[in-house]
Amino acid sequence: MHKIVYKKELAPKTVMLKVEAPWIARKIQPGQFIIVRLDEHGERIPLSISGWDAEAGTLRLIVVGVGYTSNKMIALNEGDSILDVVGPLGRHTHLPEGGAAVMIGGGYGTGAIIPSALEQRKAGRRVVGIVGARTKELVLLEDDLRAACADVFVTTDDGSYGRKGLVTDALKDIIDNEDVGAVLAVGPVPMMRAVSELTKPHNIPTMVSLNAIMVDGTGMCGACRVTVGGKIRFACYDGPDFDGHLVDYKELTMRQRTYLKQEAKAMEVFNRESAGRTATP
Amino acid sequence: MEAKDLTPRQRMQIPRQSMPEQKPEIRRTNFNEVPLGYDEQTAITEADRCIKCKVPHCIDGCPVNIDIPGFLELITRGEFAAAARKIKETNVLPAVCGRVCPQENQCEAVCVVGKKYKPVAIGRLERFVADYERTHNLVVDPVKPKQTGCKIAVVGSGPAGLTVASEMARRGHQVVVYEALHQPGGVLFYGIPRFRLPGDVIKSELEYLKKMGVEIHVNTVIGKLATPAELMKDMGFDAVFLGTGAGLPRFPNVPGQNFNGIYSANEYLTRLNLMRADRFPEAITPLHCGKRVAVFGAGNTAMDGARTSIRMGPESVTVYYRRTREEAPARTEELEHAIQEGVKFEWLTAPLEFYGDDNFFVKGARLQRMKLGEPDESGRRRPVPMEGSEFDIEVDTVVFALGFGVNPLILEAAPDLKTNRWGIVEADKETGMTSIDGVFAGGDIITGGATVILAMGQAKIAARGMHNWLINKKGLDMPRELPPESATHAKSKTAKV
Ligand SMILES: Cc1cc2nc3c(=O)[nH]c(=O)nc-3n(C[C@H](O)[C@H](O)[C@H](O)COP(=O)(O)OP(=O)(O)OC[C@H]3O[C@@H](n4cnc5c(N)ncnc54)[C@H](O)[C@@H]3O)c2cc1C
Ligand SMILES: Cc1cc2nc3c(=O)[nH]c(=O)nc-3n(C[C@H](O)[C@H](O)[C@H](O)COP(=O)(O)OP(=O)(O)OC[C@H]3O[C@@H](n4cnc5c(N)ncnc54)[C@H](O)[C@@H]3O)c2cc1C
Numbered sequence: 001m002h003k004i005v006y007k008k009e010l011a012p013k014t015v016m017l018k019v020e021a022p023w024i025a026r027k028i029q030p031g032q033f034i035i036v037r038l039d040e041h042g043e044r045i046p047l048s049i050s051g052w053d054a055e056a057g058t059l060r061l062i063v064v065g066v067g068y069t070s071n072k073m074i075a076l077n078e079g080d081s082i083l084d085v086v087g088p089l090g091r092h093t094h095l096p097e098g099g100a101a102v103m104i105g106g107g108y109g110t111g112a113i114i115p116s117a118l119e120q121r122k123a124g125r126r127v128v129g130i131v132g133a134r135t136k137e138l139v140l141l142e143d144d145l146r147a148a149c150a151d152v153f154v155t156t157d158d159g160s161y162g163r164k165g166l167v168t169d170a171l172k173d174i175i176d177n178e179d180v181g182a183v184l185a186v187g188p189v190p191m192m193r194a195v196s197e198l199t200k201p202h203n204i205p206t207m208v209s210l211n212a213i214m215v216d217g218t219g220m221c222g223a224c225r226v227t228v229g230g231k232i233r234f235a236c237y238d239g240p241d242f243d244g245h246l247v248d249y250k251e252l253t254m255r256q257r258t259y260l261k262q263e264a265k266a267m268e269v270f271n272r273e274s275a276g277r278t279a280t281p
Numbered sequence: 282m283e284a285k286d287l288t289p290r291q292r293m294q295i296p297r298q299s300m301p302e303q304k305p306e307i308r309r310t311n312f313n314e315v316p317l318g319y320d321e322q323t324a325i326t327e328a329d330r331c332i333k334c335k336v337p338h339c340i341d342g343c344p345v346n347i348d349i350p351g352f353l354e355l356i357t358r359g360e361f362a363a364a365a366r367k368i369k370e371t372n373v374l375p376a377v378c379g380r381v382c383p384q385e386n387q388c389e390a391v392c393v394v395g396k397k398y399k400p401v402a403i404g405r406l407e408r409f410v411a412d413y414e415r416t417h418n419l420v421v422d423p424v425k426p427k428q429t430g431c432k433i434a435v436v437g438s439g440p441a442g443l444t445v446a447s448e449m450a451r452r453g454h455q456v457v458v459y460e461a462l463h464q465p466g467g468v469l470f471y472g473i474p475r476f477r478l479p480g481d482v483i484k485s486e487l488e489y490l491k492k493m494g495v496e497i498h499v500n501t502v503i504g505k506l507a508t509p510a511e512l513m514k515d516m517g518f519d520a521v522f523l524g525t526g527a528g529l530p531r532f533p534n535v536p537g538q539n540f541n542g543i544y545s546a547n548e549y550l551t552r553l554n555l556m557r558a559d560r561f562p563e564a565i566t567p568l569h570c571g572k573r574v575a576v577f578g579a580g581n582t583a584m585d586g587a588r589t590s591i592r593m594g595p596e597s598v599t600v601y602y603r604r605t606r607e608e609a610p611a612r613t614e615e616l617e618h619a620i621q622e623g624v625k626f627e628w629l630t631a632p633l634e635f636y637g638d639d640n641f642f643v644k645g646a647r648l649q650r651m652k653l654g655e656p657d658e659s660g661r662r663r664p665v666p667m668e669g670s671e672f673d674i675e676v677d678t679v680v681f682a683l684g685f686g687v688n689p690l691i692l693e694a695a696p697d698l699k700t701n702r703w704g705i706v707e708a709d710k711e712t713g714m715t716s717i718d719g720v721f722a723g724g725d726i727i728t729g730g731a732t733v734i735l736a737m738g739q740a741k742i743a744a745r746g747m748h749n750w751l752i753n754k755k756g757l758d759m760p761r762e763l764p765p766e767s768a769t770h771a772k773s774k775t776a777k778v
């Protein structure tokens with residue numbers, strides 16, 4: 001059992017949790033992820049790490065409620081426990097040296113890029129952050145990112161905060177103005193794809209963190225297989241970071257939609273269960 | 282006449298006792314165990330068929346050399362729990378092995394009664410006594426032996442890991458097992474379906490291990506949390522056993538193999554057996570099982586994929602295999618069970634391409650007929666494609682059961698570990714030690730996908746090797762252990778999965 005020792009709401013349906021997992025907290029490296037299973041009947045879902053405290057033995061997670069399990073997870077409170085936490089899984093993010101590193105996050109991805117940003121900065125590199133969101137209240141972790149980056153640009157689709165537009169608009173300007181040696185993008189697939197399309201003609205090495213559907217997370221099942229450079233790779237084992245210029249994004253997007261029907265049914269169950277919970281105080 | 286007065290000839294003439302099973306039309310709608318087991322009288326009658334050969338070949342036929350005539354004799358006397366304990370002297374998982382071992386290639390293949398009649402049903406009797414002991418609560422708690430002070434880490438909790446754990450605990454060493462998944466048992470739990478091996482059988486074996494003082498830590502991926510070297514250097518383990526299996530699924534490398542609804546058998550079975558997708562949404566992990574299921578391969582894994590699919594209620598389940606039934610590596614019993622349950626078979630057929638619909642779900646496949654050519658390295662005749670024999674099928678769920686490689690995760694974390702060119706770990710045949718001093722290995726990680734009992738046999742060798750190694754290293758005041766006489770001439774054939 002892994003106790004939740006801290007919870008903070010960051011935005012609607014988005015929370016930051018700190019969870020006890022001492023061994024993982026001693027070993028995890030930027031870019032690696034964990035898999036959690038909330039309870040006996042639970043699904044195993046992968047989550048990135050937005051930070052950790054090796055001394056306190058905790059991991060910091062950003063969870064966005066999108067379906068059954070994530071919604072159940074954001075409803076947990078301080079003092080509650082998670083049955084299974086396994087990790088660290090996947091590989092340490094590797095970015096080629098030279099020039100500035102641009103870190104781009106969308107949704108929970110903003111949390112996921114922070115450890116890499118800190119690491120690059122510590123290595124003496126100029127790090128620029130870009131956060132994108134639909135609207136102001138969904139901009140996550142701006143302060144954390146500012147603490148890790150020399151500069152941070154915020155974009156919102158509706159212009160309610162920062163620059164109106166997409167992360168790629170901000171990235172374009174940065175590329176025009178300085179020597180960018182590497183880009184890391186973590187977030188929704190369309191965002192990672194757009195970033196990769198933008199950097200490709202400039203030959204800027206671009207890593208993206210692929211959120212394929214996973215089960216075991218150790219390379220045993222192949223659920224997470226993605227096509228990169230025409231070859232099958234397992235996102236959990238070979239990734240989750242891959243060369244953004246080589247990823248078959250269409251396949252990834254379609255594979256993420258495998259269980260839409262079952263997910264809708266699971267949400268019905270969730271709604272019934274949570275109605276039950278509020279009805280019987 | 283009393284059974285004990287029977288002549289060998291009379292014994293042989295007793296017909297092999299059949300074991301009742303759930304009827305195919307019923308069992309294909311549930312996940313309950315298919316064979317129902319012997320009752321006491323049937324078990325005694327079956328055990329009476331043993332003619333007590335002077336040189337019991339069956340013992341040699343068993344990869345772990347169970348004293349088969351010994352336990353059969355106890356059954357004939359009605360001492361069922363004692364019979365179970367007799368087996369446990371050499372095999373810690375009799376309830377498992379009685380169910381999943383390919384006895385037809387091992388002990389029963391060399392049974393002398395079988396030369397003229399049908400062999401004694403050793404497997405069914407093994408299962409019977411183990412179940413009897415468990416369900417009658419006759420399992421005696423283990424006595425904790427004098428502790429040696431040595432601490433060993435076992436990586437992986439499949440049959441190999443669990444066997445080493447029990448063998449080492451029995452010798453007085455402190456054992457910690459690390460398992461990557463949230464449930465111990467390895468393939469026994471996530472691969473082999475419940476209708477062949479009920480979950481509580483494994484769980485009770487695990488309970489027993491815990492009573493021996495073995496600690497089992499789940500959710501612990503060795504290689505990521507600690508390398509084998511770190512286990513010894515930083516975490517105080519004196520020796521390490523690697524029993525991580527051969528969990529790496531193979532894909533056929535044909536166009537369209539990533540459409541939705543196409544699974545490796547590992548994923549398909551894990552979703553069902555470990556995550557209980559059959560109970561969705563009560564258990565919340567989903568699975569896509571459509572109307573027409575195609576399973577590729579013909580090993581035990583393929584049969585499990587096919588038979589599990591049948592239970593999800595599709596219109597049809599078909600197994601496609603590029604060779605013929607003769608070459609099919611699955612146990613005969615599995616093939617027969619599959620046929621009884623309505624699984625169809627297309628021999629000499631291989632996939633060329635899969636087609637998808639607008640939503641990226643598989644909707645069809647192009648297949649090709651094969652014929653058998655010259656024998657390959659494995660001695661089996663190589664399938665060769667027949668020109669112009671391509672044809673299309675409609676299908677909406679595909680399961681690949683094309684064999685396994687060794688998961689490279691642990692190998693990456695131990696670069697000094699010597700492997701052959703297929704990534705299979707090399708271990709000394711007599712001691713089980715790998716190329717790294719103090720690191721031992723056994724099970725599928727040293728053979729590629731094989732069988733439960735072979736994994737256990739190798740685990741026993743490694744446990745003995747490790748024990749002797751510890752005696753030297755730590756100067757323990759204990760006698761070195763020699764391999765049992767008969768182990769040296771075990772010559773069983775083995776089934777591939
Ligand atoms: C490497 C990686 C890191 C991730 N990091 C985070 C994170 O830090 N914070 C966060 O909120 N989310 C993260 N995700 C996404 C998160 O795993 C999914 O949102 C979650 O699994 C959804 O489950 P659900 O039951 O709530 O929703 P569902 O309704 O079941 O699914 C919603 C969508 O999530 C995806 N999904 C569903 N099941 C899985 C699964 N088992 N594995 C992967 N994706 C799945 C599918 O695309 C699906 O359409 C990450 C995913 C990956 C692969
Ligand atoms: C579907 C299926 C059906 C089968 N049917 C039969 C049958 O009927 N009869 C028969 O005799 N054999 C059968 N087999 C084969 C048999 O199950 C295997 O040969 C046997 O389980 C091998 O045992 P093992 O202990 O070496 O490995 P496994 O059973 O594979 O166990 C390895 C364990 O190690 C864990 N692990 C892996 N990597 C790590 C890591 N880095 N850190 C920690 N833990 C790790 C895994 O999660 C797993 O639990 C079948 C196999 C399959 C897949």
Ligand code: FES
Nearest residue numbers: 217219221222236
């Ligand atoms: S999640 Fe199973 S192999 Fe990646």
